[in-house]
Amino acid sequence: MSQATLMDGTGLARRIVDETAKRAADLTGRTGVTPCLATVLVGEDPASVTYVRMKQNRSRKAGIASRHVPLPATTTTAELITTLTELSADPAVHGILLQHPMGHHIDERAAFEAIAPEKDVDGVTLASFSAMSFGLPGFSSCTPGGIIRLLDEYDVDPAGKRAVVVGRSAILGKPVGLLLLGRDATVTYCHSRTPAADLSSVVREADIVVAAVGRPRLIRGEDIKPGAVVVDAGYNAGNVGDVDFDSARERASLITPVPGGVGPMTIATLLSQTVEAAVRQTVA
Template structure:
């Protein structure tokens, strides 16, 4: 399941839609605090793809020594600006900054990363809002590559509010109709549980946790976890041992990571609609 390919299809579709609307200014704004190198790369990639999609992008960068008040002021200004449709605060923020207090300043219609408690509440309640980008990207991959979910058994490994919990909600909601089990590092006989699954979503952040012993023949395996090792970036799935058993599998990198950016842009376009800046 090629995330790069699908992301580029999404970007092209957004560009075509914006062009058809006579190029309204759909604006994604990012806030980066500190000098974390991976975060700088992630933000650059998001802006590059936003521009390819025909969007306007704004960036606010604050130093490692930025205060809580300065960060909150930057986010508050973007929240109050009607020309900004989506706001993304790149995480992690430096030690000493209360990330939750910063995220709370983002209005739900501009929370295109789907990280705030109000966005999560809307997802739980089935109300209009933004779904976190990585779980949404997983759903897009499953749909694009024809992975059936209705009546299927899915195991989500990992219980973070960023991926695991919203992923369970998305897989189990009406229209998707999977029977979902939430697992984690303390789940008894995790490998045995996963062998019963038609779909495995690995999002525990534990390098090469999912081996061939976890996977039944033909199962779909989606790798969300990222670990940095001496050998480079690896996922939660031992790709080499699993790929010959799985019916479908995402690579790492090149699977869910690109889809996170694609879904961020989809959410930004949806945000512009929610705000009435473009036609519904």
């Protein structure tokens, strides 16, 4: 088998961000309103600081204003909810991103629910999640939405395919599996309680593999079915994914690189949903 074709998330994301920038400029030109994304970060985890900065930089280039709200690591759930409730009520803010993970003392679900659904451009609330699971309009979780857009771009039709999602977090694994189910794939989830031997045997049967774990090179090339489509959402220290890229590339038909695959699509989805939120909230 020849080497897999790379799915170019960077290139597609650039096109989406360009379109988003045009939409933002059009809104600002027509109404004087600049789309604004509030980013809320609890604590100073270096990786999270970097992600939030990336999101702000990319926003600025797209004509989206950012309002950064850094909170100390000692912030309580109640204080965080107060901040999010204020941002939800602030007419100058159109989208809210609460960076995950937060400290273990914080009730993440309660915090996410303090985001007004119309400002949930990161797709983390129950309202967004249930709309997405039923195929109704709403904001998708950014990484899952970006992954589906990338599969569409490469004409990968999940219908009737066996898809495995490794990971089941609320912002990534679980929703990407539901979106694949919505596209008529036969979906299996693996997680931390899946025995390693089962992970291996389930991945071996999969036509589409989505890795969303946070364990460097957990998925080995020898387990990839020849011709499978491999989407690696993992983003570990040193720019390493959850898939052993070199060996997987020998067997897959399409594969996302890390970096340059899923990551840029996440940000592109966030920006495009922020401008969409601003358009909906602006009475022209």
